[in-house]
Amino acid sequence: MSGHRIAAITRRLLQGFRRDRRTLALLFVAPIVILGLLGYLIRGSASAPAVGIANEDQGPLGPIVASALGDSTMIKASAIQAADGDSRLKDGSLVAYIFFPADFSARAQQGTIAPEVHLEGSQPGTAGPVLQALQQALATIAAQRTGSSLKVEPKVIYLYGGPSLDRLDYFGAAFIGLIVFFLVFVITTVAFLNERSQGTLERLMASPLRRGEIVVGYMLGFTVLALIQAAEVLAFCLAVLKVHNQGNVLLIFGVEALMAITAVNLGIFLSMFARTEFQAVQFIPLVIVPQFILSGILFPISTEPKPLQLVSDVLPLTYAVSGLRDIMIKGADLTWTSLQIDAGVVAGFCVVLIVAGIATLRRRIA
């Protein structure tokens, strides 16, 4: 071992990085951005889940609990009509509503507190704060009625899914989209970059090929691979992992395929901004990680701080995840407006990226 020779290698390495500003920036800026994003997302002015309160109690207790819920910081409570509850869950303006039936006070007199909790159920992590807020609100009655024993028996009703759904069922739908998006993106980016670094792109540009033909040809080639992968991922999730699915398998595949084609085109487009494979791999923390955090996979978008919601709204993965969850957990079909919008937006991203790729190709060749 020669310290001198080892030092030569170390020095050579650091010298190289000194000229690669982008890699340096990534190394030191990306962690701050990602952690900052997560911090803001979790601690920031994270808006509490919107919960409706439907009080039909004839007695005195319902209003007391309702007002206690109104004061709770864990949820954003608003008074609603019980009849509107389910439709408010469906249109997404509420994640849950709590219903106090007419005999709520009467049954409480007999020792049983039985509010109904209706959960939308397609997104993970929303049930917790709602049940917790209810628990605290009920504690106020319990404090007033000391002595006799009170049984708290909230009746939890799921609009979609149900208590039998585990975490994988919630995340499975989203992960199908994420995995296909991630892998297809990485492979396309590196392959298209190779075309340039090995000089063949220059040859293609000096041939009668038009730019659009190059981009669309690439898209079709990778789409073949991406679709096979999408089918495999889907089959594994449904047949082996037994992820809960309410909807049409072909429809899931359709959304997955749209997602894959978007990833192909995003890969082609972004590869034009990288000179080396090394730089291409750097797009992963810049492109994939924020989408993973902000596309509603982990945290429902409605509970994100407002500025982050704006970001979420322009990420293709957000719409794919929402579409896949609609199909797999809610059993959506093509007559659902929400699914039409999701699929339409993802398809729109595809078209925009194809055009952007074609437009960028020429300028980036030299």
Next chain:
Amino acid sequence: MSESFAVDVQNVSKSFGTVKALDGVTMRIRQGEIYGLLGPNGAGKTTLIRMIVGIVEAHAGTVTVLSQRMPNVAVLRHVGYMTQAAALYPGLSVEENVRFFAAINGAEKGVKEALELVELYERRGSVVSTLSGGMRQRCSLACALVHKPELLLLDEPTVGVDPQLRVQFWESFRRMAEAGTTIIVSSHVMDEAERCQRLGLIQYGRLLAEGSPNEIRAMAGTQNLEEAFLTLAGQKAS
């Protein structure tokens, strides 16, 4: 234009940042001519060739190829371009590479002939990543001429090619030129320059001198091209 020129470069300039790659170059290349671009590294030879195929756009001046103003995609069907480094798909076989470039030019029929010309027909099944540098260069040439272009641009085509094969390369260039193909070849090997009908000496992005090898020697008053080139380059620099 009374005479038909395959390539007509008029007063072309191009800068990359502050570096002037080409500075007012004018040259006309006749049909069926073998024209040699000579000059040291970084003189602007490759930039000129890339401009003729329309990959690089000029800041000033015009480039006309086969009577079409460049850049023009349609005219590229009749142009073959061999890049400096053998630009091939390393994961494909020799034949698959040539077949691909034939297909994008709509000339699948020429594959066998092109492979025979560069003597790779026997090795057509070999994957490019397993080939030697010289073989890659030959495969690259086959890709450039598979569609029988009217204009063939060769950027240092014989780098890494052994002397025997180099002679064969030039023999086939000569035959193609006789059949009417215009060939522009860049080089800094002087014995190759001897085989060109006309030469253009390029330095610092300018055309220093132009003429047949004999004319160039006469201009410089020297016995061989190498000295002629050094003399002419020295005169202008001082």
